[in-house]
Amino acid sequence: MASEGFFSISVASVLEDVLKEHGKRLSDMDLASRKAEEAAARRYEVARWLRKTVGVVGAKDLPEEPSEDEFRLGLRSGLILCNALNKIQPAAVPKIVASSGDSVVMPDGAPLSAYQYFENVRNFLVAVQDIGLPTFEVSDLEQGGKSSRIVNCVLALKSYSEWRQMGSGGSWKFGGNARPSISGKAFMRKNFDPFSNSLARSQFMDDRESSEQNLNQVESSEMPSPSLNVLVHAILSDKKPEEVPALVESMLSKFMKEFGRRIASQNELVKTAIKGLQDDGKSFSKMKIPADPSSAISEFKKEKEVVKCTRLKENFHNNMKHEEASKEQLLKQYSIIDRQQRDIQLLRRDLQTARAGMEFMQMKYLEEIHVVGKHMHSLANAASGYHKVLAENRKLYNQVQDLKGSIRVYCRVRPFLPGQIRSSNVGCIDDENITIITPAKYGKEGQRTFTFNKVFGPAASQEEVFSDTQPLIRSVLDGYNVCIFAYGQTGSGKTYTMSGAKVVNTQNMGVNYRALSDLFNLAEKRRGTFTYNIAVQMIEIYNEQVRDLLVCDGLNRRYPFSWPIHG
């Protein structure tokens, strides 16, 4: 909760704010120079201790007061560090690697022996970590590295050495003489783990960003803040002893005022928070805000409990209502499901009935199909029999035509034309014979009888003449060649017999028209069985000349002709 933060007033923070207000004169420049002074003093102390502990190692003695670069370069090979550690704790680093190049201090960037570089420094760091001392990164020995971490490590080692020299008993105090007096920081080690905290505190001046964190750590351990110490020191350092009491009095009065102001503001915040909760309809009882924040907190906690219980009750009631509503809905759903199940039963019954009906229909249909199939089969048999019979009939028909004769000669006697003298020399006509009376010769009338396949008298109609030739016409459709032609003298009636009168009608229609009409009728009847291509040619033979009578362009074409055959 946001309000919880308002109860954490720290006396140290108030004091620090007051001091800061007093210490306006302390500029950042002062802080920077003090930081540098402190870092240098610590570095000198480390160098002096190492010189005293290790002495000259490999002709690389650290100066008593080395610069930061001299400090790094002197320790870069790891020889001094390893030897120092082995002095304090023998064989902590089992093997120290030295090379011929160790007699010369290697400048930055110059490659060290990789073996030496990794072995000595790494072995030192491993051993230091095993002991529980703060360590540093290998890169801190290079240019740009944090030498403060190396200093911290060696100071911790120094403290550890002193502790061992005192017999390793009791608590190990570190930092009493490891810090320059200006820092005023205590570096206490109660066990090995807090070394990390100690290191963080020692780095305070190096890293201003971590100052807030360090402040909290100091407050939690009831130790004065390092920044407080610095501020107090900065304010009082340039004061005369007689000025100090007045200054302290002034600072204390300001501190009391600030502390009172913060307490008041906290109370206001608590009141506002409680009012907000009451406005939300929570069951807060009327609450007096005590002057004591701790009692306010306990009251506030109690009220929170009451609100929590009320909420739980409300939740319980809401859940019950919700459950009842769910039950009602469930009952409705059950009734709907029952109705739907009944509907489904009815539908199933209807479906079964429909299915039975369909099966019955299907059975009937199959039966009918079977019967129809049988009929079809018998019809096919009958059709094939019919075709056989038809072929047989045709064969017999043509045989009859052959028996009648391939060449048949008919004789037709024309009636007298209007205006002609009715003097005939036709004596007698029967079915096949005609008797011609010849003129008297030598005073004696003569007569001759001629026999034909058929003789038509003057009363014979066009239909009678055609009916006798019709069977021959039908043979054409069975593949037989048939030729019908008329022969006789001029005016004897050839054209009339073959074509008809000048004005053709159904009565006087000649053999040609009737034969063609008969052929087309037959072809139409047999269309499902046969396809016929029909062509017509009509010629005249006159004076031993053959002429095409169907030419209609007026030209008198003579044999041989050439004409297209059309279907």
Ligand SMILES: Nc1ncnc2c1ncn2[C@@H]1O[C@H](COP(=O)(O)OP(=O)(O)OP(=O)(O)O)[C@@H](O)[C@H]1O
């Ligand atoms: N059977 C018949 N009944 C009635 N009239 C007929 C008959 N035969 C012929 N005629 C008539 O006789 C006349 C002569 O007939 P048609 O022209 O047919 O003779 P044709 O033999 O064709 O003569 P051509 O050889 O000169 O052409 C026509 O007027 C025709 O109408």
